[in-house]
Amino acid sequence: MAYDQIGGTSAGLAARLDAELRNAHPLDVLKAAYAHFGDRLTLVSSFGAESAVLLHLVSQVSPAIPVLFLDTGMLFGQTLDYRKTLAAKFGLTDVRDLRPAFADLATQDPNSDLWRTSVDGCCHIRKVLPLDRALGGFEAWITGRKRFHGGDRLSLPVVEEADGKLKFNPLANWSKAELDAYVAEHDLPSHPLVAQGYASIGCWPCTKPSEDGRSGRWQGQEKTECGIHVARAPGVASNVGGDI
Template sequence: MTTFETNSRIELQDRAHGLCARYDGETAEGTLNGVLRQDFPGRVGLVSSFGTEAAVLLHMVAQIDPYTPVIFLDTWKHFPETLAYRDQLVEQLGLCNIQNVTPRPAGLQADDPDGDLHARNPDLCCHVRKTLPMLQALRALDCWITGRKRYQAATRTELSLFEAQDRWIKVNPLLDWTSGDVADYYQTHDLPAHPLKAQGYPSVGCAPCTRAVAPGEDARAGRWADSEKTECGIHFENGKLVRGG
């Protein structure tokens, strides 16, 4: 790493720490309003899986600026229910700038010609189908919004409100929300539930790598079940999980 790259990374980390201090105690809506309209106008997007809790941030963003880029990674391995839910929320919330990002066909042909890479090497599958397309989708942005929350998994307990990852600032407006907070928001704003939630899927990813969760299990226990994998890779920097700072 060059001195310039080192200094740039330090500056980005300092900015993330400064934003954490400035927005400490702010509501999720207040944080989003500041990020979208003051700190990164025209240079920020929401990365959404259109999963079981996604409607909260999608609704908040739609209320502030429906033209905010919403990036959806279409891995071509999603449940049909997720794709239908995406289309339903886009229409209901009036979202005007949905970016459906897909893997590069040449990359799939090289690494996953038979479509079974998820069973042989799930990390590489996520890299090809999620991480690489994500990096391309974020090129025009300086900041991206995620729906990660501390309660969801042990790997997320140390989340910060703002983080520095590679050359981006990442913001987690709902980091302190609980499942009860999410449920209350859905009810208050009459938001539709993901079709798979009632079938025991509190967290939904790609169909081959997601199963229903038994009562009492971690909300993300159904993701890459029976393996040590816990994250898809888009929240990694230089191969290491970004836990916050």
């Protein structure tokens, strides 16, 4: 478990930082996170429909902050191209492509069709497990979640503790209008699929065009999160599978 400089637990540090930063500009949140954690901080990005804003903000703090990208093997080709475009445009120097383990695919999804029978199982081996492995070397991470996404995100704090690590949600307070205004101000490139009606973009089997938010993800199911941000009982590994 991580400890802050005055000996408190990571949960105590998260509460203190959330109180200090809950009304701060996203750039100030990122600066505070980087000042406190340095090379122990990473950003997890889907390079999806809304990802450019946070990636651009992070690049202004330090383009060397590691960016973890979950290449599930089920992404749209446009997303893979977009990842390269944004990394080059923003000068990001440490984008790490995380892929599912060969052994997990061979034993649990040899035909790449697990999503047909278990979307949670598919997310687990293609997203949750690779990210868990990659996060082992960090004490804090940054997400692109916002409250206007709805569901469990309505009460999203700016800083929280999960599984012994701090999670920073710099865009938690921002509305869709504020995101759009930032994109326009900085002339940020849009994900190619946005023009085709995709408001939120994940893996192709579970993503459909939608008019707003995340309604196009896992349509017809109760599922709203891939599992990365699902709370776990203490000491229990994740067993369920955005823009992240």
